[in-house]
Amino acid sequence: MRKKVIAGNWKMNMLPDAAIRFIDGLTPVVKDSQNEVILCVPYTDLFYSLLAAQNTNIKIGAQNLHWEEFGAYTGEVSAPMLKSIGVQYVIIGHSERRQYFKESDDIVNKKLKMAHLHDIKPIVCVGETLNEREEGKAVEVITNQIEKALEGLSKEQVLKTIVAYEPIWAIGTGKTATADDANSAIKSIREKIGMLYGADVAEEVIILYGGSVKPTNAKELFSMSDIDGGLIGGASLKLEEFENIINYNK
Ligand code: PGA
Numbered sequence: 001m002r003k004k005v006i007a008g009n010w011k012m013n014m015l016p017d018a019a020i021r022f023i024d025g026l027t028p029v030v031k032d033s034q035n036e037v038i039l040c041v042p043y044t045d046l047f048y049s050l051l052a053a054q055n056t057n058i059k060i061g062a063q064n065l066h067w068e069e070f071g072a073y074t075g076e077v078s079a080p081m082l083k084s085i086g087v088q089y090v091i092i093g094h095s096e097r098r099q100y101f102k103e104s105d106d107i108v109n110k111k112l113k114m115a116h117l118h119d120i121k122p123i124v125c126v127g128e129t130l131n132e133r134e135e136g137k138a139v140e141v142i143t144n145q146i147e148k149a150l151e152g153l154s155k156e157q158v159l160k161t162i163v164a165y166e167p168i169w170a171i172g173t174g175k176t177a178t179a180d181d182a183n184s185a186i187k188s189i190r191e192k193i194g195m196l197y198g199a200d201v202a203e204e205v206i207i208l209y210g211g212s213v214k215p216t217n218a219k220e221l222f223s224m225s226d227i228d229g230g231l232i233g234g235a236s237l238k239l240e241e242f243e244n245i246i247n248y249n250k
Pocket of ligand 1: 171174
């Protein structure tokens with residue numbers, strides 16, 4: 001049985017004092033949660049968040065890393081740096097990074113390998129644009145992205161990778177994919193992973209849905225056969241909404 005994973009993506013929001021208050025507020029709520037709860041916070045919140053989340057059920061992740069371990073890359077942060085302060089997860093290939101920072105499939109693949117090399121669990125994002133969906137190319141686009149992202153990874157590494165299916169047209173727009181559409185897209189990702197790494201890996205790998213998940217639609221989405229939880233943007237910034245998403249099955 002795959003467990004449910006609820007990951008927040010704060011993007012470029014939240015100052016350290018707000019981050020600490022948020023984590024302190026969330027701690028009692030998730031104390032007995034069976035679901036894995038992750039908060040992916042801005043770099044400047046990482047250290048404070050890791051301290052605040054010590055001895056709690058909350059895991060802390062970053063939102064990006066560099067594909068090299070060190071070197072002349074002004075302004076960048078590497079996997080060993082994240083690892084050195086105890087970061088356990090990292091988002092890779094979010095559509096905002098692909099779009100605004102020109103991250104290619106090749107860069108996403110290199111970053112994924114670097115995360116695994118330093119034992120940081122990647123949450124790798126794939127998703128189609130509205131145009132691609134309307135042209136009937138969604139499955140082709142996302143299965144291509146997944147194949148390129150995972151290229152060269154071992155079975156064990158794929159099993160330690162969390163995939164997030166995030167249709168670009170649903171991110172921050174209030175438009176959510178229907179539960180059936182999200183589930184069938186995720187099924188096609190699972191099938192692709194099955195073809196590449198075997199049915200056992202496909203059955204076990206955690207695949208999330210992301211794109212305007214809210215307390216009102218979380219239950220329907222997360223109850224689908226292939227959806228193992230969510231990557232939550234906007235609604236992860238409001239404690240009550242995020243709590244209600246985590247406790248969607250209560
Ligand atoms: P959203 O963002 O929940 O605000 O749509 C999701 C994401 O970008 O990961």
